[in-house]
Amino acid sequence: MLNIGEKTFNSRLLLGTGKYPSFEIQKEAVRQSESEILTFAVRRMNIFEESQPNFLEQLDLTRYSLLPNTAGAKTAEEAVRIARLAKASGLCDMIKVEVIGCDRSLLPDPVETLKASEMLLEEGFIVLPYTSDDVVLAKRLNSLGVHAIMPGASPIGSGKGIINPLNLQFIIEQSTVPVIVDAGIGSPKDAAFAMELGADGVLLNTAVSGANNPVKMAAAMKLAVEAGRLGYEAGRIDEKNYGIASSPAAGMITS
């Protein structure tokens, strides 16, 4: 069970809703993922052109919790403006704080992220900041009272997987709120690895929406997150440098 704020979720996989080949594929991918939390971006409506279908308006909103992001914000103030607009929909009280500080790497601005998180907590939001994998920043966010910490595995959409597992492990160990590894996941092994490190959840988008077969990849990610979590709970064996036979040394058939 994943607890965020006052809500409890069965699924530990959070799914992004951007850049799917079609709504039909997206709907099936969301279904196969068994995700209960879906992220969205907040944008101007294209009112000057003929109305386009909107994925969110086709969703059964009783089955999903919406996690809008503040993507597009470069300052804490811009993030707060976007968050307020999202909340005014009356559809959600969670917000993924996303303040990008570098256009090329899309890495988050730690100072503005911290500031925005503080402002949004004061306004009563359920705050989930997307952060870098900086251990001290995660500690500071935790102290502010955020409801989950979402460190990136590697840059958004890069598919590079977990490039600093040690940092993630430190963040997970010290954290008193759920840690959700967000961004950079490329394949099911990355998702499983994050969960094996002890993450409480994984948030991904491009790894599914950009796969050759998004529906199959959604199913694979669901299994990977479950497998990784079970493995973490089971407790893995220690690594050793030399082989240790698993068959008994006694009763060997020798000449």
Place this chain on the structure above:
Amino acid sequence: MTIQLNGKTVTLPQEVATVQDLLSHYQIENRIVIVELNKEIPGKEQYETLLLNEGDRVEMIHFVGGG
């Protein structure tokens, strides 16, 4: 009346007076849409009575796919 709507200068017909009229004018009154008027977010219950003024800056916002 001329307003700034989603970053564009738009001249509205006479019959568009309130926020609700504006939503109807663009046929989005039944969509999931959030209105921002001069950087403030009015409650939906105010749409019927909230009058637009010359030079207002209005944003019509919705949710789109994103990660």
